[in-house]
Structures are given as structure tokens and as C-alpha cells.
Amino acid sequence: MASRATGGTADAQQGAKRPSQARTPQLERGRARVASLLAAGARVFAEKGYDAATMTQIAAEAGASIGSLYQFFPTKVLLAEALHGEQRVRLAGMLDKLGGDARKLSAADLADRVFAVMAEFLMLHPAYTTLVERRDVDPQRKRESRAQMENRIADLLAQTTPPLPRGRPQVIAVVIIELMKAIVTISTYEEDAMRAAAINELRVMLKTYLRAVCNAIRV
Numbered sequence: 334m335a336s337r338a339t340g341g342t343a344d345a346q347q348g349a350k351r352p353s354q355a356r357t358p359q360l361e362r363g364r365a366r367v368a369s370l371l372a373a374g375a376r377v378f379a380e381k382g383y384d385a386a387t388m389t390q391i392a393a394e395a396g397a398s399i400g401s402l403y404q405f406f407p408t409k410v411l412l413a414e415a416l417h418g419e420q421r422v423r424l425a426g427m428l429d430k431l432g433g434d435a436r437k438l439s440a441a442d443l444a445d446r447v448f449a450v451m452a453e454f455l456m457l458h459p460a461y462t463t464l465v466e467r468r469d470v471d472p473q474r475k476r477e478s479r480a481q482m483e484n485r486i487a488d489l490l491a492q493t494t495p496p497l498p499r500g501r502p503q504v505i506a507v508v509i510i511e512l513m514k515a516i517v518t519i520s521t522y523e524e525d526a527m528r529a530a531a532i533n534e535l536r537v538m539l540k541t542y543l544r545a546v547c548n549a550i551r552v
Contacts, residue, residue: 355411366405370391370395370401370406371416374549375458375460378460383466384468386409387400387409410469414425420458420460421463422501424454428447428451428486432492434446436492437494440546440547441540442540443493444490444539444540445536448539452516462513482506483503487503489502490502495550497550498550512539515535519531537552
């Protein structure tokens with residue numbers, strides 16, 4: 334048991350001896366335990382970073398035994414993938430809710446709503462970016478995941494009125510995602526007022542730019 338408690342290296346060494354899939358609980362009690370472990374993982378990843386976080390720390394954060402954690406998530410990679418998948422579904426659901434109003438809005442107004450949704454999500458789920466950028470993800474999978482998010486945002490922007498020029502929604506989607514990275518950096522500022530003001534400034538910049546684009550389309 335001592336080797337498990339030493340941290341990331343021991344986790345990786347022991348991981349080769351464990352099952353290669355996470356366990357899906359069938360009972361409500363098991364699902365509640367998994368939810369608790371994932372929440373603890375999110376907190377530890379956000380605080381420590383993915384590479385520095387260990388399964389021992391996550392188990393302690395969840396108030397669970399290390400054996401219980403390994404029972405559901407045999408490796409840190411599997412836990413991270415489960416957490417990232419859950420968060421991606423949650424973010425996609427938040428964005429999809431904007432679809433019903435897309436045709437009623439200008440690109441500037443819809444992009445503003447997309448920005449607000451994603452900013453709120455990142456503030457509520459600070460581990461998301463850490464999980465997106467982890468180095469043990471296959472590069473092709475990482476590109477595909479990013480492309481899916483870009484396409485989801487671009488599809489929303491393509492429905493606005495007046496319509497954006499062909500290809501412009503995809504470019505704006507890339508810009509929005511890059512702005513999200515800036516929000517992650519800004520979120521490290523300790524002063525709440527400074528964080529809120531800086532994020533709002535980015536939001537105003539995006540909306541002002543897209544209003545100019547929409548006005549140019551009308552001319």
C-alpha cells in the first residue's frame with residue numbers, strides 16, 4: 334500500500350496492473366460515490382494541476398479510501414477522462430440551449446450569449462481547461478474534441494440574422510474559444526472586482542467587434 338501513497342509515479346506504475354476501464358455503478362449508492370469522487374477530482378485537478386495531482390490526494394479530498402477510488406477509477410487517466418467527458422456534455426448542453434433563439438439574434442448578440450455561457454462554465458468548473466490541456470491525451474483526440482466545440486459554436490453563429498458571410502462563423506468560433514483561455518488566466522487574479530471587470534472588458538470587445546461586422550453586412 335505504501336507505493337500507492339507516494340503520488341503520481343506510483344499511480345502510474347500501479348495503473349498498469351489495474352483494469353483499463355472505469356467501473357459504471359448500477360446502484361444509486363454507487364453513483365453517488367462516483368459523483369463524489371469526480372467532484373473531488375475536479376477540485377484537486379484545479380488546485381494542483383493534472384500532472385501534480387495524485388489519486389491519494391483525490392481520495393483524501395473525497396473522504397474515501399484509496400481502494401474505493403481505484404474500485405471505480407483504476408487510474409488517474411480514467412478518472413480524468415470521465416470527469417472531462419461529463420464536463421464536456423454539460424457545456425454542450427448549455428450551448429445547445431441557445432439554439433432556440435439563434436435565428437432571432439444578430440451575430441453580436443448571440444456571440445455575447447455564447448461568451449457569457451462559456452465564461453460562467455469556466456468559472457464554475459476551473460478544472461476543465463486543465464483537463465483539456467493534459468499531455469497524456471492523444472493529439473488526434475484533442476484536435477477532434479476542439480473541432481467539435483468549434484463546430485458547435487459555429488453552427489449557432491451560422492443561424493443568426495442577418496447571416497454572416499460564409500466561413501466567418503468558424504473563424505469567430507475560434508476567436509471565442511481563444512478568449513476563453515484568456516478568461517482562465519484572468520481567473521487567477523485574487524481581486525474579485527478586477528476579475529469581473531477584465532472578463533467584462535473581453536465581452537464588450539467581442540460584442541463591439543461583431544456589431545461592426547453586422548453593420549458592414551447590412552450596408
